[in-house]
Amino acid sequence: MKTLQQFPYQQVLVLGLARSGEAAAQLLYDSHIPFKINDITPFEENKIAQHFESLGVEVITGRHPLFVLEGVDLVVKNPGIPYKHELVNEAVKRDITVVTEVELAYYLVDGPIVAITGSNGKTTTTTLVHELLRAGNLNPLIAGNIGKVATQVVREQSNGQPVVMELSSFQLKAVEQFKPDIAVLLNITEAHLDYHETMEDYVQSKLRITENQTDDDLLIYNHDDSVLTKSIQTSHAKSFPFSVSGSYKEGIYVDNGMIYNQGEFIIDTKDISLPGDHNLENVLSSIVVAMEFNIPNETIIRVLKSFTGVKHRLQFVEQVYGRKIYNDSKATNISATIKAINAFKEPIVLMVGGLDRGNEFDELIQNFRNVKYCVAYGQSAKKIQEACERQHYNALSMVENVEQATIKAYENSHSGDVLLFSPACASWDQFKSFEERGDMFLELVHKL
Structure with a gap:
């Protein structure tokens, strides 16, 4: 080592x-x-x-x-x-x-670094990029919330293997020399203000991913995110935009359900296995990374048709008497849950709740276009109820924990509905991690 x-x-x-x-x-x-x-x-x-x-x-x-x-x-x-x-x-x-230990890892690197950050989608994108590079026979390594931390992974690196790193704002705020060859900025939404205290500090921490990049490096960013588009102007890296809005036609983009890279057709979004429009951000940025490593289009397309996502991240669990059940325990903020809701056209019975971080939930309730029933649990249940009252949404139950929420959600669902566990809150009021929370939900579903 x-x-x-x-x-x-x-x-x-x-x-x-x-x-x-x-x-x-x-x-x-x-x-x-x-x-x-x-x-x-x-x-x-x-x-x-x-x-x-x-x-x-x-x-x-x-x-x-x-x-x-x-x-x-x-x-x-x-x-x-x-x-x-x-x-x-x-x-x-x-x-x-x-x-943080990411800085120590940088002293050991002897191959290309792909670093990925954003408020939402980091783990899915990191995993997808890893799968694409693996399919391209590049023998990549992966570090982040899944598996080993960066220092452990880089110690095993040899022969110029690419390392794909998922990085949080907590990690990036404390780097000095760290410089990725390819940086991916997926999105910026209000999150972790209990840690950063201000939105400005949160944004600046995320931007440190590109702080040391030069014009030999690449920054892939979400052009639809106005905060990012404005903030990256200080980066010295070559920038490459992606857009899912349908109105922007540069870089890699979606137009009428088709993905194009600089005008070249890549794939129909209907052929992509990952559910939800929000996952298109993850897909577009991952395609750009793969192309930077000269992975053929046919290999990219094959992976996109087979890759179904990551555990606890809009994970399809099973179908129970006509109800499709999804585990999205990783949705630890309101914007992540809104994206999960927007991934479905079917009626949704939604389970939300967890640690009260001081957020108000009105924006979440305003996006309940196809949420037929909501079950709120945990420390934040009362605040969710108050937001529902302000937004005149009445199809709500309050319970104490995930077990009760799962039972109540099932009781208020019918065949053809989606049962969506997407808490919009951190897990720490009742669990050690979102993984533990999601694992309990999976166990409860299997008992239905």
């Missing part, structure tokens, strides 16, 4: 363990670079910390004292730890460089 060579930092603090912190710590240990670990989980409950202490690494757990910054010239923080955290804030004040 590769290790860090000619690393410019002398003493590193790994702040927060979990998957990314553990991978960063292992890389630093294998590279013989001095470092220490600080993690909030108490030592007696922290197997990762126990492991590294047994290797002779200094470990401080259970709290975040400021003295851990003494002698440190680099902090590698868990992406989920915000900059307003006292320790991170103090590191910035002391001019200590703060990064």
Whole structure:
């Protein structure tokens, strides 16, 4: 496995363990670079910390004292730890460089990087790009929410293998030198304001994906997104637009249900297996990446006809007595659920709810054009009910949890309906992750 060579930092603090912190710590240990670990989980409950202490690494757990910054010239923080955290804030004040493990991964790369970000569609696009490159016999590697973190993946890279990375705003906010050969900006919608605090900070964090790109690199962006179209003007990369609006005819675009790349017909959207118009953004950007790697059109078309998506992302579960059931647990914000609703023409029985992040749900209710019934659950159920009242939508039930929501949704559905689990909220009021939430929904569906 590769290790860090000619690393410019002398003493590193790994702040927060979990998957990314553990991978960063292992890389630093294998590279013989001095470092220490600080993690909030108490030592007696922290197997990762126990492991590294047994290797002779200094470990401080259970709290975040400021003295851990003494002698440190680099902090590698868990992406989920915000900059307003006292320790991170103090590191910035002391001019200590703060990064995420993606930055460490960049020191190891010896092949092309495809980096993908956006408020919605990152995982689906990352997976589709990986499938396209694999079908083109390029032996690509993949890093992101699915599978291994970037540092682990890049350590296994050899012979110039392409690496396809899914990157969040949390990761991108803390990069310094990271520069992808191809960057994909899918969309920008209001999200994670509990972390970023302002929309401006969120947008600027996303844009860091192209900050270090040069005119030798490529930026693929959504021309239909006015925030992106305006913001990318500062990028030095070659830009390539995609559009699903039907009114823009440059780059790669959709026109009357057909996909064209710079005027050349590629595929009829009816032949694409991924459901929903919103997935066309993911498809268009993925096609451009594949073409940059000179993958033949026939190979691209074959993959698009067979690729059905990713677990928990508008995933078709099964048909129960004429009802088509979909698991979209990854829809952790309102815009993602609106896109899921718009993917169907059939009547929908919708299950929504989860962590209350302070959002109002009026925009969601305004898009209930074919939602015949809604079941709200969890911490945000009351706010959803209040939004329904303001929007004069009455076909609503409130329940406590996903199990009750699934039963109630089924009871209010008929053959020909779509049962759509697309929560529009984060999962953390009742679950550790959207995956755990989606897995429970899958189990409940199989019991219907």
